[in-house]
Amino acid sequence: MRWTILSLFPEMFVPLQTSILGRATKAGKLQIEVVNFRDYSTDKHHKVDDNSYSPGAGLVLSCQPIYDCLQAIDPEHKAHRIFMTPAAPILNQKRVIELAQYEHIIILCGHYEGVDQRVIDTCFDEVVSIGEYVLTGGEIPAMVLVDSVSRYVDGVINKASLISESYLDGKLEHPQYTRPRVWQGISVPEVLFSGNHAAIQKWKDEASKAVTEKFTKN
Numbered sequence: 001m002r003w004t005i006l007s008l009f010p011e012m013f014v015p016l017q018t019s020i021l022g023r024a025t026k027a028g029k030l031q032i033e034v035v036n037f038r039d040y041s042t043d044k045h046h047k048v049d050d051n052s053y054s055p056g057a058g059l060v061l062s063c064q065p066i067y068d069c070l071q072a073i074d075p076e077h078k079a080h081r082i083f084m085t086p087a088a089p090i091l092n093q094k095r096v097i098e099l100a101q102y103e104h105i106i107i108l109c110g111h112y113e114g115v116d117q118r119v120i121d122t123c124f125d126e127v128v129s130i131g132e133y134v135l136t137g138g139e140i141p142a143m144v145l146v147d148s149v150s151r152y153v154d155g156v157i158n159k160a161s162l163i164s165e166s167y168l169d170g171k172l173e174h175p176q177y178t179r180p181r182v183w184q185g186i187s188v189p190e191v192l193f194s195g196n197h198a199a200i201q202k203w204k205d206e207a208s209k210a211v212t213e214k215f216t217k218n
């Protein structure tokens with residue numbers, strides 16, 4: 001799967017080169033490129049923003065550099081294009097799994113007050129928020145999107161890890177344990193050593209239900 005991230009701060013994307021995503025990129029399962037759309041500004045000082053027309057608001061990213069950047073990297077609009085913004089539907093696991101079907105996704109990271117709505121309306125397919133809070137820029141939201149979706153790309157992680165995860169079927173996952181069997185006087189639940197698959201499954205289901213009831217709204 002190919003990702004193209006449009007950002008004014010390409011140096012922020014080091015996390016995508018490490019651990020599982022870094023290995024998947026080296027193995028050719030993922031291709032992640034970050035493009036600084038300032039390079040496409042036709043302003044003699046490479047300006048990419050201007051004052052908002054809304055009184056009192058700060059700087060807004062202008063249409064021109066973003067539009068020209070998209071024309072250069074995806075002239076026929078073949079990629080699925082997403083703008084990260086808090087003013088959007090909140091990302092969930094269902095949408096994460098659906099997005100993994102695209103061959104190429106372009107993500108635009110906003111900054112300051114946001115982005116001129118005209119380039120969003122005419123050039124982007126989807127808007128995505130990562131939660132009910134506001135960050136300084138779209139770089140961290142873009143990394144959240146790349147990480148969560150890339151897990152569902154073939155060969156990125158072990159398929160077995162995806163089977164009983166939180167948010168599938170509306171449930172949260174049961175707790176996990178590893179060695180030692182007793183740590184600071186706290187034992188791993190006895191049933192996990194029973195070898196009784198039905199009993200273990202029953203424990204997992206009940207523990208999952210308890211966590212879900214504790215932390216899920218409604």
Ligand SMILES: C[S@@+](CC[C@H](N)C(=O)[O-])C[C@H]1O[C@@H](n2cnc3c(N)ncnc32)[C@H](O)[C@@H]1O
Nearest residue numbers: 084085086110113114129130134135137138141
């Ligand atoms: C300071 S925010 C702009 C917030 C905007 N004025 C508003 O109130 O909706 C700057 C940029 O950060 C990104 N951003 C901030 N919070 C986000 C969130 N929860 N989800 C996705 N992107 C977010 C967006 O790209 C946004 O354009």
